Amino acid sequence: MRVRLPGLYIVLCLVLAGLIHIVAVLTLPMLAPKNANARLAALGPVNTMIELPAAAPGRQVMPMMAPDVRYAVCRFDLANGPIRLLSLIHI
Template identity: 40%
Template sequence: MSLSPRLAWLTGLVATLSLAAVVHILVVLTIPQNTSHSAYADVANFGPDRQFNLLPDVQPGAEPLPALDPAMKHAACRFTLDEGPVLFTASIPVPFWSIGLFNEAGEAVYSLNNRTSGSDILSMLLLTPEQLSIIRENPPEDLDELIVLEIPATNGFALLRAFVPHAHQSREVDTALSTAFCGSLS
């Protein structure tokens, strides 16, 4: 018994679309394993670890990192908690600033801004649960003034962002971001 030409054509179309769907799904699922770079790796191109490095201004088609806001100035700091806790401090004289913490996979693990922190000054300590236990035994004098954040991941990066309300403040914001601190507690 043979299929009518119309039914044969329809069967071939369904088989082709099914195969295309399977191939598409396999390609999408293997993209993370085949990607040779990440935001964590890209941040290393802007300067040494454990210090904020000013990123170039965002230009259309030439963003230093994906999804940056062109109305903001940005500084990034790569860190590993294997070297000890990381202290972040900054004083940025603008109406809005924020800091985002990202793990090695580039996933946001924490975000804070001047409005939610209740202060124009950033003072945050990042550590692992084990490091927090050690700090509790002999806390620094200003521990109660810090936002203390424990995360299980040991590698990541911080992205400090500051809104530039007027072009004439650009240099002042650059200076504030360049002098922000990302380093050891002591």
């Protein structure tokens, strides 16, 4: 009987760690209201390409933006179903 107890404790610890991990991942969006989507939502509407302002110390929209790179984002609204993207590339 003593041989099985350490194995049981290990299994119970792994199950508990898995449950804590799942709860932490699912509650993170509610605990972090200033996430990337919230920051980008303040810059423009959905389904529109938005050019982000140039990065400067203390004025970065997103963390770790390089000052010599221009960034653009497009937030998609999938509430009404999937979207279709069309891109015209001139060579």
